[in-house]
Amino acid sequence: MSDHYYSRTPQIESDRKVHEAVLVGRPFRFVTDAGVFSKTGVDYGSRVLIDAMEFAAEAKILDVGCGYGPIGLAAAVKAPAGHVTMIDVNERAVQLAAENAALNGISNVTVMQSDLYKAVTDKRFDVILTNPPIRAGKETVHRIFEEADELLVPGGAIWVVIQKKQGAPSAFAKLEAVYDSVREITKDKGYRIFRAEKEA
Numbered sequence: 001m002s003d004h005y006y007s008r009t010p011q012i013e014s015d016r017k018v019h020e021a022v023l024v025g026r027p028f029r030f031v032t033d034a035g036v037f038s039k040t041g042v043d044y045g046s047r048v049l050i051d052a053m054e055f056a057a058e059a060k061i062l063d064v065g066c067g068y069g070p071i072g073l074a075a076a077v078k079a080p081a082g083h084v085t086m087i088d089v090n091e092r093a094v095q096l097a098a099e100n101a102a103l104n105g106i107s108n109v110t111v112m113q114s115d116l117y118k119a120v121t122d123k124r125f126d127v128i129l130t131n132p133p134i135r136a137g138k139e140t141v142h143r144i145f146e147e148a149d150e151l152l153v154p155g156g157a158i159w160v161v162i163q164k165k166q167g168a169p170s171a172f173a174k175l176e177a178v179y180d181s182v183r184e185i186t187k188d189k190g191y192r193i194f195r196a197e198k199e200a
Ligand SMILES: C[S@@+](CC[C@H](N)C(=O)[O-])C[C@H]1O[C@@H](n2cnc3c(N)ncnc32)[C@H](O)[C@@H]1O
Pocket: 005, 006, 007, 037, 038, 043, 046, 064, 065, 066, 067, 068, 069, 070, 071, 087, 088, 089, 090, 093, 114, 115, 116, 117, 131, 132, 133, 134, 136, 140
């Protein structure tokens, strides 16, 4: 099997590095590795989502496709009385996300390996955040949007970052097919932030 950032078990030799970043107004250190998404530092699109996301301090949040953890860990800081569940299919990413939670002194998170939402079907969330795995294919991305509806509480919302050239128009159309209220919150360079809300 070829080795992609979305492999369950990356075979590529480890090449761990530490990157620093300021997110939600505080400094973070992230260990990254070969075989995970954006190993050279926080992805620009993820930053745009982190800057745009809004939720209550006590929100229950899910970061689907958490990678080494920048979105979920930033969300955990922004929701100090809440909890963030972070899931990814890539076990190297999952290990790094857990390690990065500890490295940054963040304890209001749970990190789990999960193919799509399999590990969290019994849970409900106020907010779902995703920088979706475009390279895994449109079917996977659209399932992330569609199946989020089941996991959101009434009035809950999914926040998505996606590049225009990587299918933002079709992502928006898919969100509109599933959710009553879909808005473009902001755009920055080619990136779009969409927020889709489940009926209250
Ligand atoms: C674009 S990356 C974003 C990573 C991270 N959130 C960030 O901002 O750096 C998408 C992530 O989705 C994960 N992914 C791909 N297919 C998946 C699946 N079927 N279930 C869960 N996660 C998946 C990939 O392993 C990857 O870490």
